[in-house]
Amino acid sequence: MARIVAVANQKGGVGKTTTAINLAASVASRGHRVLLVDFDPQGNASSGVGYTRDKVERSIYDALTGDATLAEVIRPTDIDTLFVAPATTDLVGAEIELISADSRERYLADALATVADQYEYIVIDCPPSLGLLTLNALVAADGVLVPMQAEYFALEGLSALTSTIDKVKAAYNPRLQIDGVLFTMFDARLSVANQVRAEVEKFFGEKVFGENIPRNVRLSEAPSHGKPVLLYDLRCAGTNSYLAVADEFLERELKYGLASAASRDAGAQP
Ligand SMILES: Nc1ncnc2c1ncn2[C@@H]1O[C@H](COP(=O)(O)OP(=O)(O)OP(=O)(O)O)[C@@H](O)[C@H]1O
Ligand SMILES: [Mg+2]
Numbered sequence: 001m002a003r004i005v006a007v008a009n010q011k012g013g014v015g016k017t018t019t020a021i022n023l024a025a026s027v028a029s030r031g032h033r034v035l036l037v038d039f040d041p042q043g044n045a046s047s048g049v050g051y052t053r054d055k056v057e058r059s060i061y062d063a064l065t066g067d068a069t070l071a072e073v074i075r076p077t078d079i080d081t082l083f084v085a086p087a088t089t090d091l092v093g094a095e096i097e098l099i100s101a102d103s104r105e106r107y108l109a110d111a112l113a114t115v116a117d118q119y120e121y122i123v124i125d126c127p128p129s130l131g132l133l134t135l136n137a138l139v140a141a142d143g144v145l146v147p148m149q150a151e152y153f154a155l156e157g158l159s160a161l162t163s164t165i166d167k168v169k170a171a172y173n174p175r176l177q178i179d180g181v182l183f184t185m186f187d188a189r190l191s192v193a194n195q196v197r198a199e200v201e202k203f204f205g206e207k208v209f210g211e212n213i214p215r216n217v218r219l220s221e222a223p224s225h226g227k228p229v230l231l232y233d234l235r236c237a238g239t240n241s242y243l244a245v246a247d248e249f250l251e252r253e254l255k256y257g258l259a260s261a262a263s264r265d266a267g268a269q270p
Contacts, residue, residue, distance in 0.1 A: 002035070002119040003253065004112060005179055006141035010164075011157045012128035015147040015184030017044040018219055019245075020125035022238070023145070025049075025228030026246030028082035032120040035074065038087035039108065039137050040127035041095075046086035049077045050226035053088055061090040063111045064098070070111045078231055083119070095132050104132060105172055109140035130164050138168040143179030145249075147213075148200070150183050150193035155200065178207055180252070182245060186212035211244040 007020040017040070024036040038045035038060060046056060062068040063085070074085050098104040112122060124137045138144065144165060148154050162178070169176045181204050187193050201208050213219075216238035222229040230239045 002112075002116045002122045003143070004116070004122045004124065004141045005143050005145050006124045006126055006134075006137040007145050007147060008126040008134055008137060008161065009146050009148060009157070010128055010130045010134070010161060011148070011154075014149050015182075015213065016040075016128070017042075017048065017125050018223075019145065019147045019182060019184060019213070019242075020045050020123050021048045021223070021228050022219070022230070022242035023246055023249065024121070024123040025077075025079055025082055025230055026242045027121055027123075027250065028079045029230060029243070030246060030250065031081065032250075033081045033083075033118070035083045035085065035115065035119045035122045036077075037085045037108075037112070037122060037124040039091070039124050039133055040087060041089050041091040041133075042127065043087045043089065043091075044223065045125040046084060046088075047226065048223035049082070049084050049228060051075060051084060051086040052226070056086045056088050059088045059090055060085045060111075061087065061094055064094050064107045070115050074115065078227065082228075091133070098132055098136075105135050105139045108136035112140050130160070134164075135168065138165065138176060139172045141173070142175055143177055145179050146181045147184045148181060149185050150187075150190075150196040150200075152192065152196065154196055155203070158200070158203075178204070180207050180209050180249065182209045183212040185215045187215060188212065209245055209248055211241055211248055213238070213241045213245065216241075 007016050009016055024034045028034040058068045058073045063070040063073045074083050077084055126134045126137045214237050218233045218236040219229050219238035222232035225232055
């Protein structure tokens with residue numbers, strides 16, 4: 001069974017999508033089978049791996065409404081072991097339509113359950129809100145990865161997210177936990193950045209990734225070419241830092257016993 005990670009932060013523009021694409025691609029490049037789920041109507045994770053609106057026939061919305069199975073929605077990418085369930089603006093409709101549905105918080109979890117045995121990791125890119133879509137992602141997930149920028153007030157936003165996570169854990173999903181906090185667009189020369197990092201570490205301890213993602217223009221260019229950064233520029237700082245984060249992520253999976261059954265089995269083979 002796949003381990004499911006939601007990349008979430010209700011604050012906009014903090015690097016959720018960049019992290020979802022490049023963590024998924026980096027983990028996949030290490031030989032793991034990974035499904036990237038675009039769960040944001042903006043569709044940026046989809047276009048970032050080559051599925052612009054015109055190339056999406058069936059989207060995650062169709063899997064939620066039952067018009068298609070999730071398996072029919074999933075598409076391959078330029079990386080052999082990376083797959084994507086694309087989203088389009090249709091997904092805005094789901095937020096409204098699901099409001100009156102029974103078990104409206106479980107639609108994504110139910111859809112992912114139909115494919116979970118085929119992947120080692122499933123990475124969900126969440127929209128910038130704590131609405132019904134993010135709730136569905138948190139109910140489906142085993143862990144949450146929180147990308148954040150090292151700015152003043154960042155901690156205030158984090159407390160809204162952690163209280164939502166606590167509520168989801170209590171009401172719907174007891175296994176949910178924070179897998180990690182990742183600093184994005186980090187500039188180590190700024191004292192504010194280091195101060196904020198130190199504050200967040202006081203609160204989250206070793207959940208904060210040791211690797212910070214620097215601001216790197218290649219990371220912002222790659223999506224317009226429909227590529228994860230490691231296929232766009234293998235040697236740039238953005239590629240190196242996301243590969244380092246992926247390795248840290250995989251190490252933690254082993255260390256904390258979080259490894260999915262599939263990767264445990266793979267590791268046990270001679
Ligand atoms: N490390 C980085 N270096 C340079 N640019 C970055 C970096 N990370 C993200 N960006 C750019 O910052 C912008 C916001 O990033 P991204 O789309 O990943 O954030 P987001 O949290 O998904 O946004 P939203 O809340 O709208 O979904 C994008 O233009 C992206 O290319
Ligand atoms: Mg995004």
